[in-house]
Amino acid sequence: MPKITVLPHPELAPDGAVIDAPQKTSICDALLLNKIDIEHACGQVGACSTCHVIVVQGFDTLNELGDNEEDMLDQAWGLQPHSRLSCQARVALEDLTVELPRYTLNHAKE
Template identity: 65%
Template sequence: MPQIVVLPHPTLCPEGAVIEAPKGMTVCNALLENDIEIEHACEMSCACTTCHVIVREGFDSLNEPLEKEEDLLDMAWGLEANSRLSCQAVVDEEDLVVEIPKYTINHARENH
């Protein structure tokens, strides 16, 4: 089963983590199922950018982004060439290394 290495994030995952994710699961669902509470304000419907991640390794193994995802990513904080919306990025057979950006553009974050 592929692994996702999550780089340290100051509030969501201070120590970083290594989690397993079955092929076909989104990165967002894998993070949430492993108690890494990444924001997903649109409930994973590809309508916001709060679940934005930067894929440091394994980017090419992910499914191709749809045009809607690419358009939304243009509005993401800290956008990089290897950015994806984690709700749309589907795990394949290759391990991944992901970084959760420090900020999102969500001005109404819950529980804070």
């Protein structure tokens, strides 16, 4: 089973984490199931950018980036070349390493 290594994040994963993630599971679901409470304001339908992650390792193994996801990523804080919406990115057979950005932009709250 693939593993997701989560780099340390001051609030969500202070010590980082290594979690098992079944193939085809979204990164968001894998994080939430392992008590890493990543924000997902739209209910994981790809309509916001609050679940944005940076895929440090394994980016090329994820499912293809869709047009809607690409549009939503434009609104993400700290966008990087290997950014994905964790609700849309599906785990394949390879291990991943992800970084959780320090901030999110939740337009519904702001």
